[in-house]
Amino acid sequence: MQNLCRTLLGAGAAPARPKTALLTPLASGAAPRVRCVAWETAPLTWKDRSCPMCELFAISAGQDCTACKYLPHFAEKSRNNLSGWGIGFFRDGQVLIEKSSESIYAGEQVHDGFLRLTRVVDSRLIISQVCGPQTGQRKESLLLPRSDQFFHHHWLFSFRGDSRKVIAYQSPRPIMPEVLSSAAGRVLEFIRDGMEAEMQVWPGQNLYQALALTCKRLITDYPGDYLFFLANETVLFVFLNHGEVLLYQPPEARGEALVLTTVSGSLTGDPEHWQAFANADRSRGQILIISGADLLYQGHL
Amino acid sequence: MTPPVSCPCLPPGAAATFTAGGSVSSAAASRWWRSPQNRFYRDGRPHDSFQCLARVVAKPIILAHIRYRSSGKVDECHAHPFSLDFWGQSWLFAHNGEAGAIESYRSRQTPLLEADSDSARTFEFLRDQFAEAASRPTHPTFLQILQEALAGLIRQYPGEYNFLLSNGRFLWAFTNHRQFLLLKGSRQLEDALLLTTIEEGLSPEDWRTISLREGTWGKILLVAGGDLVLEEDLWPLPAYPAISGQDLPSRQSLSN
Numbered sequence: 001m002q003n004l005c006r007t008l009l010g011a012g013a014a015p016a017r018p019k020t021a022l023l024t025p026l027a028s029g030a031a032p033r034v035r036c037v038a039w040e041t042a043p044l045t046w047k048d049r050s051c052p053m054c055e056l057f058a059i060s061a062g063q064d065c066t067a068c069k070y071l072p073h074f075a076e077k078s079r080n081n082l083s084g085w086g087i088g089f090f091r092d093g094q095v096l097i098e099k100s101s102e103s104i105y106a107g108e109q110v111h112d113g114f115l116r117l118t119r120v121v122d123s124r125l126i127i128s129q130v131c132g133p134q135t136g137q138r139k140e141s142l143l144l145p146r147s148d149q150f151f152h153h154h155w156l157f158s159f160r161g162d163s164r165k166v167i168a169y170q171s172p173r174p175i176m177p178e179v180l181s182s183a184a185g186r187v188l189e190f191i192r193d194g195m196e197a198e199m200q201v202w203p204g205q206n207l208y209q210a211l212a213l214t215c216k217r218l219i220t221d222y223p224g225d226y227l228f229f230l231a232n233e234t235v236l237f238v239f240l241n242h243g244e245v246l247l248y249q250p251p252e253a254r255g256e257a258l259v260l261t262t263v264s265g266s267l268t269g270d271p272e273h274w275q276a277f278a279n280a281d282r283s284r285g286q287i288l289i290i291s292g293a294d295l296l297y298q299g300h301l
Numbered sequence: 302m303t304p305p306v307s308c309p310c311l312p313p314g315a316a317a318t319f320t321a322g323g324s325v326s327s328a329a330a331s332r333w334w335r336s337p338q339n340r341f342y343r344d345g346r347p348h349d350s351f352q353c354l355a356r357v358v359a360k361p362i363i364l365a366h367i368r369y370r371s372s373g374k375v376d377e378c379h380a381h382p383f384s385l386d387f388w389g390q391s392w393l394f395a396h397n398g399e400a401g402a403i404e405s406y407r408s409r410q411t412p413l414l415e416a417d418s419d420s421a422r423t424f425e426f427l428r429d430q431f432a433e434a435a436s437r438p439t440h441p442t443f444l445q446i447l448q449e450a451l452a453g454l455i456r457q458y459p460g461e462y463n464f465l466l467s468n469g470r471f472l473w474a475f476t477n478h479r480q481f482l483l484l485k486g487s488r489q490l491e492d493a494l495l496l497t498t499i500e501e502g503l504s505p506e507d508w509r510t511i512s513l514r515e516g517t518w519g520k521i522l523l524v525a526g527g528d529l530v531l532e533e534d535l536w537p538l539p540a541y542p543a544i545s546g547q548d549l550p551s552r553q554s555l556s557n
Contacts, residue, residue: 062390062470152492153526204483204509206529234361234470234526249440255389275440291525292470293389296443 054144054160054262056245057128058229060236061257062292064122070259071118071128072110073267078130079105085114085130088145088156089123090233095147095154101140104130124292125231129158142182145229148175150192151199151207153232157191159184160262161242163224166190187228190218207235208289208299215239215285216301225282227262234291236260241285244278247295258293361526362467366395378415382465385414387428388435388443390468394427396420397498398478400460423462426454444533447521451475452538455518462519463498470525472496475535477519482508483529494527 055078059067075085086099098121104111129144145158163183171189176182194214198205211230219226225242238245238260246266248259251273261267266274277298279286289297346352366381382393387410400419403426410429414421430450434441441449454462461478474481474496482502484495495503502508513520514534523531 062468151528153528203485204529206523206532208531232526235528235530247440253389254435289523289530292468294443294471295440296471296523297531298442 053131055130056158056160056227056229056260056262057126057130058158058231058236058238058260059126059257060231060260060290060292061124062255064124065257066119066122067126067128067259068118070261070267072115074128074261074263075104075110075114075130077263077265077267083131084140084143085111085128086143086145086158087114087117087121087126087128088147088158089121089126090154090156091123093154093233095156097145097147097156099140099143101143125156125233125236127156127158127229127231129160142176142185144184146175146185146188148188148192150196151232155192156231157184157188157228159187159226159228161187161224161226161228163187163222163226165224166218166222169222183224184228187218187226188230190214190222191228191230194218208237208287208297211237211239212287212299212301215241215287219283219285219301223282226285229260236290238277238288238290239285240277240279241282241301242279244276245288247275247277247288248273249293249295255293258290258295260290360469362469362472362524364393364395364465364467364472366397369397374417376416379418379420381420383414383416383421383424385412385424385428388431392428393467393469394420394424394464396423396462396464398461398463400458400462402460403454403458406458419460420464423454423464426450426458427466444521444523444531447473447475448533448535451519451521451535455535456538465496471530472524474522474524475519477513477535480513481511481520481522483511483522484508485527485529492527494524494529496522496524 055074057067057071057074059065059070071087078085083103084099084101085104086097088095088097090096098113098117100111100113102111102113104114106112127145131143145156148155148157161183166183166186169186169190171186171193173189173193174185175189176185191211191214194217195207195210198210198213215226219241227240227243227245228238230237230239243262246261246263248261248266248268250257250259250268251270259267265271268274277286277288285301287297287299287301288295289299364382368380382395384391384393386392396419398419400423403419403422404417406422406426408422408425408429410425410432414425427447427450430453431446434446434449451462455477463476463479464474466473466475476498479498480500482497482499484502484504484506485493487493487495487504487506489504497503497508511520511522511532516537517534518537519535521531521533521535522529523533
């Protein structure tokens with residue numbers, strides 16, 4: 001913690017004012033626990049608002065596990081991304097998120113704080129995101145993953161995509177009050193609001209159906225490129241209407257863990273065991289449902 | 302967990318299954334009633350052991366089953382849920398319905414369940430289908446394998462199948478001859494999801510009835526984290542040919 005914060009304090013051009021660091025465990029309805037101090041800097045450009053080059057990672061397992069076997073490779077493959085990183089996970093029913101606005105790579109080494117977290121974070125579900133190569137500093141509050149609470153669950157959300165139009169979405173319950181908000185924040189709001197509306201119309205509806213209808217409306221009302229992970233402590237949903245997600249089930253440990261990433265190429269020495277889920281038609285999309293080490297369902301919109 | 306005090310609505314000897322999600326139940330803790338001399342009701346009250354377990358078991362998923370013999374003997378080995386390991390995990394299985402045709406099924410896998418009943422053979426049949434799928438070069442989804450297995454089961458061994466299958470993290474429910482009653486947000490268990498075959502539900506609350514769609518071979522539900530995550534119909538063959546690589550995302554030769 002101290003090392004990470006020290007690194008952050010020494011970084012960034014002309015920090016303006018520190019933003020409150022949230023260090024308390026997540027209670028019902030509270031903000032997620034986020035370590036580190038963020039520094040608000042220059043106004044964001046358009047590139048900051050989208051997330052075209054972000055890379056995503058997730059590991060879902062039957063038991064608590066670390067991602068130390070995969071996350072360093074994930075960082076290595078994302079080394080050109082300079083705009084920050086985050087790791088989110090579940091522990092004892094709480095959402096914990098660690099973020100830094102520093103580059104994932106410093107010189108020839110993966111960020112110390114990131115490496116330390118890969119060793120110590122153990123959870124049945126870990127999501128990480130390395131943000132794209134935008135110029136300038138990013139606001140910590142815009143880094144992903146981020147969390148929200150709905151349907152009696154805490155949810156982790158990570159996003160990669162490019163949609164200018166979704167910025168216009170105005171949620172009745174905005175997550176971030178900032179004037180310049182991110183596409184990722186708007187997408188999460190749209191998904192949450194849409195699923196809640198679906199459930200209000202038909203309370204017995206299943207989560208997949210609510211999510212699928214909402215995603216369909218998202219890509220219809222706000223055409224663009226979307227790829228996101230949305231997870232509670234039990235289930236991970238993946239939606240994509242562009243690009244591809246690679247899935248890996250360690251052959252020597254079937255039933256133990258499942259790894260997902262958006263980086264091209266595999267994160268292991270056995271690329272033949274990685275399975276690609278690609279989506280070429282932006283007007284459609286697909287949803288994967290994952291729980292533990294199992295890919296349970298693949299549905300097309 | 303819905304306490305067994307809800308079960309006096311059961312007609313004596315009726316079969317019931319229910320599960321609770323959220324933070325209350327356990328998949329591994331329901332193999333409790335193993336004596337054929339034990340009956341669910343004694344002196345007009347639910348069995349003491351059942352009541353005791355209902356109070357102390359607190360896990361994400363619970364399965365419970367009260368047997369009314371339609372196949373096999375009244376014997377400890379026939380009490381559900383059964384347990385088998387496959388797909389790299391341990392699974393619990395509870396079934397009701399009459400499916401005499403499946404009693405002739407002989408599994409080539411081990412171990413075999415001791416019970417000599419349609420329920421035991423059904424569980425072994427499903428286990429064998431997943432064992433076969435594990436060796437395929439492609440990686441179908443769990444639901445694809447389950448759908449294919451169920452279509453093959455119903456085609457080869459026609460009968461009444463109504464079961465719960467869980468690995469402790471999520472639960473699949475299937476029926477081709479009855480309906481499920483589902484309650485989310487009960488007064489006693491706000492975050493839990495309750496599922497039962499008891500036609501009137503387990504409480505006077507507003508239980509949702511999930512019935513078969515006409516023309517289908519059954520209804521499949523996926524429950525996890527106290528939520529109904531997925532609801533699918535099982536369509537008659539040939540909607541489920543053997544899963545081929547063309548149906549699935551192909552593995553790619555990826556370079557580092």
